[in-house]
Amino acid sequence: MSDIQKKNAGYAAAQYVEAGMKVGLGTGSTAAWFVKALAERNLPDLKCVPTSERTADLARELGLTLTTLEDTPRLDLTVDGADEIGPDLALIKGGGAALLREKLVWEASDRCIVIADAAKVVKQLGQFPLPIEVVAFGHKTSGARINAVLAAHGMGEATVRQADRGMVRTDGGNLIYDADKGVIADPVKLAADLKAVTGVVEHGLFLGLADLAVIGTDDGHETLKA
Numbered sequence: 151m152s153d154i155q156k157k158n159a160g161y162a163a164a165q166y167v168e169a170g171m172k173v174g175l176g177t178g179s180t181a182a183w184f185v186k187a188l189a190e191r192n193l194p195d196l197k198c199v200p201t202s203e204r205t206a207d208l209a210r211e212l213g214l215t216l217t218t219l220e221d222t223p224r225l226d227l228t229v230d231g232a233d234e235i236g237p238d239l240a241l242i243k244g245g246g247a248a249l250l251r252e253k254l255v256w257e258a259s260d261r262c263i264v265i266a267d268a269a270k271v272v273k274q275l276g277q278f279p280l281p282i283e284v285v286a287f288g289h290k291t292s293g294a295r296i297n298a299v300l301a302a303h304g305m306g307e308a309t310v311r312q313a314d315r316g317m318v319r320t321d322g323g324n325l326i327y328d329a330d331k332g333v334i335a336d337p338v339k340l341a342a343d344l345k346a347v348t349g350v351v352e353h354g355l356f357l358g359l360a361d362l363a364v365i366g367t368d369d370g371h372e373t374l375k376a
């Protein structure tokens with residue numbers, strides 16, 4: 151993990167934003183650099199939809215104009231971080247527990263740019279534990295079903311994410327299960343199988359959504375196209 155690379159990616163991605171755009175703001179330390187760089191550009195008539203309360207607080211503090219998907223259902227561009235970037239820009243996201251709002255915002259966007267430090271680029275997804283957002287009601291039952299799906303994909307068990315004060319809650323009040331790391335041989339099938347479990351709200355596989363990756367380097371950035 152390199153903060154300078156994250157910063158370079160965030161600042162480079164801010165150059166893709168034009169005046170008057172409706173922009174989705176991602177969540178995480180890399181996305182925070184983008185939010186900062188975007189605010190510094192001071193472009194007129196921007197409207198931004200944040201993907202988490204954390205990002206909303208930061209954007210507000212920096213003077214960006216915020217809106218919601220309810221008021222602005224289509225966005226021109228979303229820029230967000232990722233935990234892993236695999237072949238064809240298939241992603242694992244959700245390390246910051248914002249995956250549901252992130253996916254809603256990504257899917258509402260005409261174009262999505264993923265930004266990351268170079269260590270996030272991998273040949274095969276799965277070394278980062280896949281986050282799965284689950285409704286709290288009956289979550290142990292849902293968790294058992296999730297684990298049956300993961301076992302069928304040759305993966306280890308998922309466990310509920312804990313913080314100092316107990317189970318992590320997302321902005322929507324849900325829980326996060328993190329799959330044990332392992333090779334994700336068939337991301338498309340795994341995504342469908344997880345989505346079929348009642349109680350699973352969303353998973354962190356972002357497939358076919360990223361149009362471009364901006365990867366920070368120590369002295370600039372590189373781009374990868376989908």
Ligand SMILES: O=C(CO)[C@H](O)[C@H](O)COP(=O)(O)O
Pocket residue numbers: 176177178179180181230231232233242243244245246247248249252
């Ligand atoms: O998906 C995310 C939050 O849910 C983040 O974008 C992801 O965890 C990357 O975070 P960072 O930029 O801090 O490494």
